[in-house]
Amino acid sequence: xxxxxxxxxxxxxxxxxxxxxxxxxxxxxxxxxHEIGHFHVYVGQEATGVPALALLEDGDVAYTTHRxxxxxxxxxxxxxxxxxxxxxxxxxxxxxxxxxxHLASAAHGFPTTSSSVGGPLPIAVGxxxxxxxxxxxxxSVALFGDGALEEGAWHxxxxxxxxxxAPVIFLCENNSLEALGQKANEYPSSTxxxxxxxxxxDPFGVPAVALDGTDTRAVHEAMAAAVARARSGxxxxxxxxxxxxxxxxxxxxxxxxxxxxxxxxxxxxxRIPVEHEKWWARQDGLLRFLRELLGAGLLTPGDASAIxxxxxxxMAGAMTFALQSPFPRPEEALEHVFA
Amino acid sequence: xxxxxxxxxxxxxxxxxxxxxxxxxxxxEDVTYGGPFGATKGLAEAHGSRIRDTPISEATxxxxxVGAAVSGLxxxxxxxxxxxxxxxMDQLVNHGAKxxxxxxxxxxxxxxxxxxxxxxxxxxxxxxxxxxAWFGHLxxxxxxxxxxxxxxxxxxxxAIRSDDPVLYLEHRGLYWQKGEVPxxxxxxxxxxxxxxxxxPGSDLTIVSWSHMMGAALDAADGLxxxxxxxxxxxxxxxxxxxxxxxLASVGxxxxxxxxxxxxxxxxxxxxxxxxxxERAWAELAAPVARVGAPFVPPPFAPELERAFVRxxxxxxxxxxxxxxxxxRGGTPTPSPExxxx
Numbered sequence: 001x002x003x004x005x006x007x008x009x010x011x012x013x014x015x016x017x018x019x020x021x022x023x024x025x026x027x028x029x030x031x032x033x034h035e036i037g038h039f040h041v042y043v044g045q046e047a048t049g050v051p052a053l054a055l056l057e058d059g060d061v062a063y064t065t066h067r068x069x070x071x072x073x074x075x076x077x078x079x080x081x082x083x084x085x086x087x088x089x090x091x092x093x094x095x096x097x098x099x100x101x102h103l104a105s106a107a108h109g110f111p112t113t114s115s116s117v118g119g120p121l122p123i124a125v126g127x128x129x130x131x132x133x134x135x136x137x138x139x140s141v142a143l144f145g146d147g148a149l150e151e152g153a154w155h156x157x158x159x160x161x162x163x164x165x166a167p168v169i170f171l172c173e174n175n176s177l178e179a180l181g182q183k184a185n186e187y188p189s190s191t192x193x194x195x196x197x198x199x200x201x202d203p204f205g206v207p208a209v210a211l212d213g214t215d216t217r218a219v220h221e222a223m224a225a226a227v228a229r230a231r232s233g234x235x236x237x238x239x240x241x242x243x244x245x246x247x248x249x250x251x252x253x254x255x256x257x258x259x260x261x262x263x264x265x266x267x268x269x270x271r272i273p274v275e276h277e278k279w280w281a282r283q284d285g286l287l288r289f290l291r292e293l294l295g296a297g298l299l300t301p302g303d304a305s306a307i308x309x310x311x312x313x314x315m316a317g318a319m320t321f322a323l324q325s326p327f328p329r330p331e332e333a334l335e336h337v338f339a
Numbered sequence: 340x341x342x343x344x345x346x347x348x349x350x351x352x353x354x355x356x357x358x359x360x361x362x363x364x365x366x367x368e369d370v371t372y373g374g375p376f377g378a379t380k381g382l383a384e385a386h387g388s389r390i391r392d393t394p395i396s397e398a399t400x401x402x403x404x405v406g407a408a409v410s411g412l413x414x415x416x417x418x419x420x421x422x423x424x425x426x427x428m429d430q431l432v433n434h435g436a437k438x439x440x441x442x443x444x445x446x447x448x449x450x451x452x453x454x455x456x457x458x459x460x461x462x463x464x465x466x467x468x469x470x471x472a473w474f475g476h477l478x479x480x481x482x483x484x485x486x487x488x489x490x491x492x493x494x495x496x497x498a499i500r501s502d503d504p505v506l507y508l509e510h511r512g513l514y515w516q517k518g519e520v521p522x523x524x525x526x527x528x529x530x531x532x533x534x535x536x537x538x539p540g541s542d543l544t545i546v547s548w549s550h551m552m553g554a555a556l557d558a559a560d561g562l563x564x565x566x567x568x569x570x571x572x573x574x575x576x577x578x579x580x581x582x583x584x585x586l587a588s589v590g591x592x593x594x595x596x597x598x599x600x601x602x603x604x605x606x607x608x609x610x611x612x613x614x615x616x617e618r619a620w621a622e623l624a625a626p627v628a629r630v631g632a633p634f635v636p637p638p639f640a641p642e643l644e645r646a647f648v649r650x651x652x653x654x655x656x657x658x659x660x661x662x663x664x665x666x667r668g669g670t671p672t673p674s675p676e677x678x679x680x
Contacts, residue, residue: 035641084668088461088640096640099463115465117395150394151426191394222548252375288448339634 002289003220007104007298013054013216014280014293015307017046017286018263020070022315023079024306025260027069027086028248030319035267037089039100041254042070044246045173047285048213050074052171052223052241053141061109061127062141063120066101067173068113071143075108079315083322091325095332096292116152117318118144121170125157128166128236139230146174146190149200158236163202165235169226170206172197173213177244202236214285216292244283247276263308267301341522347513348488349453352495353415357386360413363499365390366387366400374417374562375562376455376514389568397423401452402430405504408448409438413499420466421456421508435504447502457510457600458472458648467637469549469601473568474506475578475610482578484508486552488518489522493529501531503549510550510600534581535643536588540570543594543658546585546611548574551600551649557655558598558607569658577607585611586619593624594661597655603631625664629659 031039042049045067053062053074054322064071072082077093080323085092086100089139093105101115111127114120131138131183148154149172161168176190176195195199196335201208207229211218219241226237247257258276265272265280266287272280343351357363365379371392373380383390393400397418424431431452438448458467468559476484481503485491491509498505503623521527537552540557547555552573558568570588574580589595595615597608612627630649638647 035461037463037639066566085639088642092640094639096643097464097638099639100550100640101465115463116426147395148394152398153426195369197672327642328640330622330642333635333638333646334633335641 001215001217002296003179003217005220010293011299014290014299014304015311016050017289018308018311019079019314020021020046020050020073021286022123022311023082023318024069025256026085026315026319028254028256034087039086039254040066040067041249044174044284045213045243046070047216047289048062048173048219048241048243051216051220055220055223055227056109056141059109059136060141061111061137063124064110064113064143065120065145065246066115069100071108072103072105072108075111077105077108077111079318079323083318084325087322087325088327089322089325090328091229091321096328097336098107105154108276118148118153120144121148121153121157125161125166125168128161128168129164132164137231139169139227141169141171142291143173146172146176146192146197148172149197150191158201158204158206158238161236162206165233167230168236169223169230170236170238171223172238172240173243174240175245175249177242177245179245179250186312187330197240199240206236206238208238208240210240211281213243214283214288216285216289243285247279253283262288263290263304264301266304267294342517342520343488343492343520344514345488345491345516345518346376346378346618348492348493348520349381349495349509350382351520352492352499353379353382355498355619356386356496357382357389360499362411363389363413363415364407365417366393366404367413368393368395368419375419376511378453379417384666392639397426398430401427402434404450404664405430405438405448409446413449415451415453417497418452418454421454421470422465424452424454424470427663430505432477436477439503440479448504449502451498451505451507453507455509455517457512459510459512460645461639461641461644463639464636469599471508472601472606475607479504480578481576482508483531483576485575486513486549486573488516489520489527489670492520493527494531494575496528497531500528505531508549512550529575532576532579534572534574534576534584536570536584536633537573538569538571540568541593542568542592543572543583543596543661544572544588544592545596545598545654545658546572546574547598548577549600551598554649554651554654555598557651558658561651561655562658567658567662580611582614582618585615589615589619590622593622595623595627596630596654596657596661597627598630598649598657600648601631602634603629604634604656606631625661627659628658630654646647
């Protein structure tokens, strides 16, 4: 279902989702021809991150993981600067020092990005602690996958956050639905004794909800409640957003196994290829959101195609910018340390 | 002899020791599948439940290994990247490494931690570090870092047979390099604490280990073109390290360059230089030179990563510097390798 938001905001969220989708698809295309190191894409999780992060305000912070590209685009970071960073170029967000695993843009509320599983959780609680101490009604969001719940830092973080009623939102993007893990030559899936991830939250007395990460209304409402609770001194919240793993994210390296997204799948099911019918027809949150917008009459297929064309062009431009940008000078490796 | 890739030699070492000793078990994230690079591929088929996948819980997995080790098993834990040993430091540093001492020798923890690392392939600051010096500073640990397939297998076998905790460091840049490995199980075991002279020479000594050994041998080739004969020592064991071999070599050459991938400041090179200068001052014709990474975290961009990792040219420059140093009593020129950025 659609979130209860004005039509222009919903259309803007679709635009952001398509920009993320086209960024990641263009990046996978680029990786085929260039040595860009290991990277992770957000395809299939757009319907979680976009409505959730749309509820944040300037000054709120979000800490994210190796699968960060979609989060940054959702909060307005330049795709060109991101692509350049991913290629290790001097025009990148961090002038090539961070790379895909450590994209950061403090101006957009991303102080640091960690590729250490569970690593950002205590840091997110730390920002929330500072907001409390400084008397700011700001919110800190920890974005992480189901695997982070296997780390000790998770339990320690939610304990301290709960005791202090810290304004932190634990947004767990569980993309392991239908994942088979490395035994099937796939990216790992979670290894937890708990039957429900929210079972790991209940002892701390923190409100916890598990929802369908492709249901934008559910994401919006849970996140809105969590943000309101945090801002009003009510303390932390936990949200588990469940998504089916995109087939292209099953291998150790992202691949366009499904081909590029065709937005027309949303209004012309005949075009959906048989091989990935389940994904395109029922599991892809972006197409679900688009179908709901079309169904509500908030958008025509022509509108959607026009937005998509723009998104494709923007991301093609971002990749070109990145490719044409210079590498940093070797001596820059020595900058920004002290002692 | 068989020709094996470094990574296959690791698997061989695990396989042989598991067949020899039923108490050897392998623990780690996705090790039944083979891990991210395939080091344990096929072992689950051969050894069943003795190869165990773990959650992403480094602290508890290392602590579990300590407990299993004092209770009858010989665990080999895989930490996917050495960078993530940081999560397990309490269990390893405060518990595993101190167990034998704190129990006055009553208990020992026969366990191995295998961890790969090094800056290769633009993996960024959380997946590229060389942290051996931290553990070289830790009483109770043993640290080894092989550079050839034969040593990869032989040192791993020795590590598994050790009755105390061993950190076994792999550099992923070595995984696909091939080399000869002796076939007979026992002859391949490489004693811990023994260095090996990879190339004899009389003009200066270069000591290195792990992936930097390739650059050290290349540097020796380059110097030979100018008539300079460098003796190249592969240290292999970092704690303890083989002072006898080092002192014998420096006694012949009078000049020493230590080369490693880790940052120079506070690196293993500092300890080696200090010990050699304390014990061979009379034989040294020049200060010991160190070659290592500048004092920065590993950068991501390929251009920056190349600037971070020292190469054969840097070793040659350091060698020329120690060779050009005037005889004792003269004023040493500044080293070409600044310790600080």
